Amino acid sequence: MGAGATGDGNVALYADAVAVLTGWTPTGPAAAEARDRTLALLADGPAALERRHLPGHLTASALVLDAAGARVLLCLHGKFHRWVQLGGHCERGDDTLAGAALREATEESGIDGLVIDPVPIDVDIHPVSCQGGSLHHDVRFAVFAPEGAVEQVSDESEALGWFPTDQLPEPLASGTAQLVTPALAARTRRPG
Numbered sequence: 001m002g003a004g005a006t007g008d009g010n011v012a013l014y015a016d017a018v019a020v021l022t023g024w025t026p027t028g029p030a031a032a033e034a035r036d037r038t039l040a041l042l043a044d045g046p047a048a049l050e051r052r053h054l055p056g057h058l059t060a061s062a063l064v065l066d067a068a069g070a071r072v073l074l075c076l077h078g079k080f081h082r083w084v085q086l087g088g089h090c091e092r093g094d095d096t097l098a099g100a101a102l103r104e105a106t107e108e109s110g111i112d113g114l115v116i117d118p119v120p121i122d123v124d125i126h127p128v129s130c131q132g133g134s135l136h137h138d139v140r141f142a143v144f145a146p147e148g149a150v151e152q153v154s155d156e157s158e159a160l161g162w163f164p165t166d167q168l169p170e171p172l173a174s175g176t177a178q179l180v181t182p183a184l185a186a187r188t189r190r191p192g
Contacts, residue, residue, distance in 0.1 A: 012095040014046040017058055020097055021139070024120055027182045034123040038137040048137075049090050056125070056135030060094075060101035061087020062116065062143040063179040064109060069187045071164055072180065073109060073145065075157035077173070083161075084173035085140065101141040109145075109160065110152025117142045117190065121182035124175045140179055142186035 021039050026032035041048045041056050049058050063085045064073040074083040086108040087101055094100040098118040105114055122140040127133065151160045163169055165180050 010046055010049055010090075010092065010094070013049060013090060013097070013100070014042070016096040017049070017139070018042055020118075020120065021123070024123075027122055028178075031122050031124075034125050034137070037125055038123055038139070041137055051089060051130045051134070054134055056137050057089075057130070058097075059087060059089055059136045059138045060097045060104060060141070061085050061138050062101040062105040062114075062141045063121070063176075063183045064105055064111075064114065064143045064145055065165075065183055065187055066145050066149065066162060067147040069165075069184060071162040072168070072183070073111075073151060073160060073162055074169065074176070075108060075154075076159040076161070078156055078158050080173070081158070082171045082173040083163075083169045084176050085179060086143075087138065087140070088156075097139050098141055101139070102143060105143045108154045108156060109149075110154065111145055111149045113146040113149070115144045115146075117144075117186040119186065119189075121186055122175075122179055126175065142179075142183035144187065144190065 021035050026035050047053050077084050086105045088104050090100045098116050102116040120139050121142050124138045128136050153160050
């Protein structure tokens with residue numbers, strides 16, 4: 001979850017976020033409500049991409065599936081000590097939400113050659129301690145690891161682990177389990 005700020009000048013990422021969320025068909029009622037609330041947040045303009053935007057800010061995350069689609073890669077988050085998908089804050093230089101999620105997944109997993117499905121699998125809003133208390137409007141994607149991928153723990157997590165899609169670890173962050181079904185559906189849409 002990088003340290004950079006997007007700045008009011010990140011027009012490309014802002015435009016992508018609005019376009020992606022406006023055109024996205026939500027995966028369920030909760031995701032639809034979160035999408036609508038996130039589009040309302042984005043009415044504040046590119047400032048809604050920054051951590052200092054106290055009503056909340058946009059983040060991007062990824063549920064990483066192994067090459068067979070049998071396991072997911074989760075990190076034991078260093079700050080709140082729960083297993084969660086990879087992801088975090090958008091940074092200067094991120095031009096798309098999918099690109100931000102892929103960058104975060106690559107940085108946090110140490111795996112080269114990850115491939116992202118550019119269609120979100122979920123949108124979730126949850127409270128965080130940024131700037132003394134705010135909300136993450138997290139747009140979530142499915143990411144696919146290459147055959148034989150080997151993870152490397154980053155500074156932001158206590159551990160990384162591959163888990164069967166039907167046997168997720170505890171303690172698990174709320175909202176992580178709901179990503180498995182749409183991520184597996186995204187895998188079936190992949191060409192080849």
